[in-house]
Amino acid sequence: MKKSIAIIIVFLPAFLFAQKKGLIHNIKEHSYFKLSPTVLFPVDGNITPAAFGTAGVRVNRYIALGLSGGYFKFRDSAKAVIPIGIDVTITDLNSRKITPVFVGQLFFPVYKSNWITEEQIPSPYGMGFIRNDYTTRGIIQFQLGAGMAVPVMKKNKLLITGHYSQFNTKTRDFIYAHTPWSARGHYWDDHSATNQLSMWAFTVSWVF
Numbered sequence: 001m002k003k004s005i006a007i008i009i010v011f012l013p014a015f016l017f018a019q020k021k022g023l024i025h026n027i028k029e030h031s032y033f034k035l036s037p038t039v040l041f042p043v044d045g046n047i048t049p050a051a052f053g054t055a056g057v058r059v060n061r062y063i064a065l066g067l068s069g070g071y072f073k074f075r076d077s078a079k080a081v082i083p084i085g086i087d088v089t090i091t092d093l094n095s096r097k098i099t100p101v102f103v104g105q106l107f108f109p110v111y112k113s114n115w116i117t118e119e120q121i122p123s124p125y126g127m128g129f130i131r132n133d134y135t136t137r138g139i140i141q142f143q144l145g146a147g148m149a150v151p152v153m154k155k156n157k158l159l160i161t162g163h164y165s166q167f168n169t170k171t172r173d174f175i176y177a178h179t180p181w182s183a184r185g186h187y188w189d190d191h192s193a194t195n196q197l198s199m200w201a202f203t204v205s206w207v208f
Contacts, residue, residue, distance in 0.1 A: 009137030032056045032064040034089070036205040038072075040165065043198045046075040047127070052105075052203075054087040064089040068105060081167070083107035083141050089148045089207075101149040101159050109167065126180035133174040139194070141167045143201060156208045163201035170194050 029038040034054040041047055049072065056066020068087035085107035092099045113136045121128040147161030175189040 025044040029033040030058045032058050032089075032093075032207070033064055034064075034066070034068075034087070034159070034205050034207050036070075036159075038047055038070075038201050038203040040072060042074075048072050048074055050201075051080070052083070052087075053198070054089075056087065058093055061094050062090060064091060064093060068107070070107070077113060079111060079113045081138060081141075082110040084110060085141075091157075093157075095149075096151045098151070099149045101147055101161060103143070103145040103147075103159070103163070105143040106172075107141040107143075109141050111138030111169070112136070121179075123181045127183065128177070128179050130175065130177045130183075132196075133176070134171055135148050135174075135193075136169050136171045139168045139170050141165065145201070145203065147203075150206075156206065159203070159205040159207060161205070163203060163204050165199040165201050167199065168194065169197070 032054070033056075034052075034053040036054070038050040038052055039047060040050050042087070050070060051072070052068060052070035054066040055070040056064060058064050064087075065090075066087050068083075068085055070083045073079060085105060089101065090103075091101035091136045114134065116131060116133050118129055118131045121130065143163045143165040145161040145163030147159060150158040150160065152158050170192055171194075172190070172192045177188070178186050
């Protein structure tokens with residue numbers, strides 16, 4: 001009995017080390033990281049630089065799946081957009097040749113912008129006004145792209161891709177009016193509308 005315990009004590013550290021080494025090896029073999037500097041070209045708007053990053057796993061030789069996040073800010077907006085979602089990349093991840101690549105991304109953008117407009121309306125009964133209080137929130141954003149995967153160094157790749165991107169928002173307009181010429185003296189209204197911004201994107205991603 002004592003001999004068995006002594007053997008376990010001697011070999012247990014080696015076994016634990018081997019297990020740890022195997023776990024580290026598996027993580028290195030199946031982990032997937034992607035950094036993606038991007039330029040967005042809105043159909044109606046200004047060229048916008050952006051950055052995206054992805055961390056995930058290599059599901060198999062041809063598919064990588066990961067959580068993705070990004071950052072960009074339209075020139076005419078006071079608030080930045082922070083997309084958070086999933087990224088699917090399809091290519092031959094093991095090939096050391098130039099291969100086609102397809103990328104799909106679905107984001108739930110963190111974005112909120114608020115602004116107020118007010119118009120004064122003079123009348124014989126006093127000065128009135130109409131105030132619009134707008135709030136815009138991000139709803140969903142998706143990107144679909146294709147291009148080529150270029151092997152760099154031993155296991156890294158450059159993904160050179162073009163994308164179609166659509167950024168969807170919802171704007172709520174709360175209207176308040178002060179109308180001294182009317183019997184009630186004021187009124188308010190509230191309505192919402194969805195907006196779609198189509199964009200083209202060019203991305204050079206570093207995969208490691």
